[in-house]
Amino acid sequence: DGGITQSPKYLFRKEGQNVTLSCEQNLNHDAMYWYRQDPGQGLRLIYYSHIVNDFQKGDIAEGYSVSREKKESFPLTVTSAQKNPTAFYLCASIPYSTGGLNEQFFGPGTRLTVL
Amino acid sequence: GDSVTQMEGPVTLSEEAFLTINCTYTATGYPSLFWYVQYPGEGLQLLLKATKADDKGSNKGFEATYRKETTSFHLEKGSVQVSDSAVYFCALSGGYNKLIFGAGTRLAVHP
Numbered sequence: 001d002g003g004i005t006q007s008p009k010y011l012f013r014k015e016g017q018n019v020t021l022s023c024e025q026n027l028n029h030d031a032m033y034w035y036r037q038d039p040g041q042g043l044r045l046i047y048y049s050h051i052v053n054d055f056q057k058g059d060i061a062e063g064y065s066v067s068r069e070k071k072e073s074f075p076l077t078v079t080s081a082q083k084n085p086t087a088f089y090l091c092a093s094i095p096y097s098t099g100g101l102n103e104q105f106f107g108p109g110t111r112l113t114v115l
Numbered sequence: 116g117d118s119v120t121q122m123e124g125p126v127t128l129s130e131e132a133f134l135t136i137n138c139t140y141t142a143t144g145y146p147s148l149f150w151y152v153q154y155p156g157e158g159l160q161l162l163l164k165a166t167k168a169d170d171k172g173s174n175k176g177f178e179a180t181y182r183k184e185t186t187s188f189h190l191e192k193g194s195v196q197v198s199d200s201a202v203y204f205c206a207l208s209g210g211y212n213k214l215i216f217g218a219g220t221r222l223a224v225h226p
Contacts (some may be wrong), residue, residue, distance in 0.1 A: 004158075007158065008159075024134075031212055033214075040218070040219075041218055041219070042119075042204060042217055042218045043159075043204070043216045044215075044217035045213060045214075048213065058213075062208070069183075083172055090158055090159065092159075092214075094212050103149055103161040104212075104214055105161075105166055106151075106158035106159040106160070107158050108158045109156075109158045110156055111156075
């Protein structure tokens with residue numbers, strides 16, 4: 001089955017530690033996105049990538065980093081510089097050449113808690 | 116900049132009641148509009164979409180019409196079920212295929 005997988009589902013981190021969230025898709029989509037969701041709020045864009053080895057900052061990129069070495073993978077690292085990292089993180093993808101007509105496909109999410 | 120405004124929740128209804136969740140947007144150009152649904156602890160799933168003015172998106176009994184004159188995309192369902200309890204997000208397509216989301220509206224349906 002084609003889709004987006006995120007792992008782990010739950011992640012606990014001590015303050016001061018970096019942690020990497022995995023996102024993999026087998027949909028052959030070009031573009032991938034990372035969003036952060038806080039309780040009672042909409043999704044906010046962290047980073048996005050339209051092609052391999054290229055990515056752009058979203059609205060709240062500070063304290064995060066990404067890489068896009070393979071088309072199917074877009075890991076997100078939450079660094080110790082992120083002051084309030086506890087949140088639900090969602091990865092999404094889309095075939096790039098859609099002109100905004102098609103929807104993004106979302107993974108199941110990773111809930112990160114800083115202890 | 117582009118933005119989406121949704122009615123605040125939670126919306127609490129009895130089973131078989133009529134549902135309306137309001138969504139208005141501000142955008143340059145002519146974006147596509149989407150409704151996504153999120154069940155507890157899960158990612159978002161596309162519920163329906165409309166890509167141009169006067170289009171009506173529909174799925175699983177839900178409907179929404181792209182109204183350019185009122186910049187609205189209100190979600191409706193004639194008879195809700197307990198299984199419809201979830202958070203609903205209105206979104207529009209910004210530049211570079213980015214999505215701009217509303218804050219979400221929580222729906223709770225009671226038997």
